Amino acid sequence: MSWPGPELVPATREALAALPLEVAPRLLGAVLQVAVSTDSDSEVVSVRLTEVEAYHGAGTGPEADPGSHARMGRTARNATMWGEPGHLYVYLSHGIHSCVNVVCCPDGQAGGVLLRAGEIIAGEAIAFARRPAARTSRDLARGPGRLGDAVGLRHPVHDGIDAITGAEHSRARARLWLPVAVRRDIVTGPRVGVAGVAGTAAFPWRFWIEGDPTVSVFRWGRGAGPAA
Numbered sequence: 001m002s003w004p005g006p007e008l009v010p011a012t013r014e015a016l017a018a019l020p021l022e023v024a025p026r027l028l029g030a031v032l033q034v035a036v037s038t039d040s041d042s043e044v045v046s047v048r049l050t051e052v053e054a055y056h057g058a059g060t061g062p063e064a065d066p067g068s069h070a071r072m073g074r075t076a077r078n079a080t081m082w083g084e085p086g087h088l089y090v091y092l093s094h095g096i097h098s099c100v101n102v103v104c105c106p107d108g109q110a111g112g113v114l115l116r117a118g119e120i121i122a123g124e125a126i127a128f129a130r131r132p133a134a135r136t137s138r139d140l141a142r143g144p145g146r147l148g149d150a151v152g153l154r155h156p157v158h159d160g161i162d163a164i165t166g167a168e169h170s171r172a173r174a175r176l177w178l179p180v181a182v183r184r185d186i187v188t189g190p191r192v193g194v195a196g197v198a199g200t201a202a203f204p205w206r207f208w209i210e211g212d213p214t215v216s217v218f219r220w221g222r223g224a225g226p227a228a
Helices: 020-027 123-131 144-151
Strands: 008-010 031-037 043-057 088-093 097-103 111-120 173-178 186-189 206-209
Touching: 008 111, 020 043, 020 111, 020 123, 020 206, 043 123, 043 144, 088 144, 097 123, 097 144, 111 144, 111 206, 123 144
Parallel strands: none
Antiparallel strands: 008 173, 031 043, 031 173, 043 111, 043 206, 088 097, 097 111, 186 206
C-alpha cells in the first residue's frame, strides 16, 4: 500500500505501545488506508483521522474506565484489545455499525482508540458507493459507524486485522501512518454518547482537531449530562 504523503511515517508497534490516553492525540492527522479485494479489483480508501476517543481496559492506567469494552477483563468479544498494538479492534454497534479502534497499550494490558471521524482523502467514489446516504464529502466518515462503512471494514470478519504489517485478513489489508509530530490544534472533552460517569467531564478522553468540519456532532450519553 502506498505512502499517503509528506509529514507521515509508518506506524510501529513501539509507537502504539503506550496508554490509549497517550496514543490518542498522535492519531489525529494520521491516515488509515484500507484495501478490500473484490472479484475484479482492489478497492482502496484512505481516511485522515480528525476525531478519536481513548478507552482503557481493566487494570490499565491510574483509574478504571467504566466506558470500555475491556473494563471487566478479557472476553471473546474484546480479545483483540488484549493483543499486540497496531491491530484493529472492529466491533458491532447497535447491531448495525462496524466501528474501528486502533489497539494500543503496554504488553499485558488492554486498550484501544476509537476512530470517531475523518476526512476521506483517497477513494472517495468508493466511499460514496458504500455510503449512498451521505450528502457531502464531509459526511462520508463523520461518526464511527460511517467511518467503518466508508473504509470497508466489517465485524466480525475484519476484527484483528494488522495495520502495521498490512497482512491480508479476510480479503482486506490495512496500514496506518502517523504524523511526524503531535498536532498543536487539538481539543479535548467528554466522549460522545457514552452513558453514565464514563461520558461526563470526569473522562475528557475525546480528542479532535479544532474547527475541522468532519468532526462528529457531540451528544451526551444517557445519565451523562453536564450536571452528572
